[in-house]
Amino acid sequence: MTDRLVRSGYIRRPSVRAAFLAAPREAFVRPEDRDEAYQDVPLPIGSSQTISAPSMIAIMLEEASLEPGERVLEIGTGSGYHAALLAAIVGAKNVVSIERHAGLAGRAKANLAATGFREVAVVVGDGSLGYPERAPYDCVMATAGAPRIPDAWPGQLAPRGRIVAPIGASAHGQVLVIATRGPEGRLEVREGTPCAFVPLIGAQAWPA
Numbered sequence: 001m002t003d004r005l006v007r008s009g010y011i012r013r014p015s016v017r018a019a020f021l022a023a024p025r026e027a028f029v030r031p032e033d034r035d036e037a038y039q040d041v042p043l044p045i046g047s048s049q050t051i052s053a054p055s056m057i058a059i060m061l062e063e064a065s066l067e068p069g070e071r072v073l074e075i076g077t078g079s080g081y082h083a084a085l086l087a088a089i090v091g092a093k094n095v096v097s098i099e100r101h102a103g104l105a106g107r108a109k110a111n112l113a114a115t116g117f118r119e120v121a122v123v124v125g126d127g128s129l130g131y132p133e134r135a136p137y138d139c140v141m142a143t144a145g146a147p148r149i150p151d152a153w154p155g156q157l158a159p160r161g162r163i164v165a166p167i168g169a170s171a172h173g174q175v176l177v178i179a180t181r182g183p184e185g186r187l188e189v190r191e192g193t194p195c196a197f198v199p200l201i202g203a204q205a206w207p208a
Helices: 002-007 014-022 031-036 054-064 081-090 102-114
Strands: 043-046 049-051 072-075 095-099 121-124 137-142 157-170 173-181 187-195
Touching: 002 014, 002 054, 014 054, 014 081, 031 043, 043 102, 054 081, 054 137, 054 157, 054 173, 054 187, 072 081, 081 095, 081 102, 095 102, 102 121
Parallel strands: 072 095, 072 137, 095 121, 137 157
Antiparallel strands: 043 049, 157 173, 173 187
């Protein structure tokens, strides 16, 4: 799978390639889906959530331009796969991941521990509000789509911190947005690839 993503141009940075090799996707999917774990498709993980297609995750990681030691807040833990990839790049102790479904959060913790990423902090809560307890972050990365960038996120960014998130007026169709906090605190926003993520449910996102 990783070699296919490199050949297709989705993976360019050596750190992203190394992360995909370090985090086995099969450990983060349901047992009945393991035959498809290395196909470039999203897969259901329960609670009406999915694990994203590897190519989409690669795009997001490339856009984030993460460096070792940077602090990352992930919005939407799911099964923990995305958090494992982030941890492989920046270090597990530098990743906080927030998930509103307690059952998924528990399974993600177990998956992360089983694959060597025990130090990732998985918390249960409203991702649209971020997680100010561990701010500031060098990157806020969302794996669920919001109608706009929630007001809470920019204030939790470090200078030159980035937001990488699917944003759009439809709950099931978005554009990947990359927003960088400028020197005066303003966001410099550009749009990337069209995408389709499950909706982000929360006080500053879509209603339940």
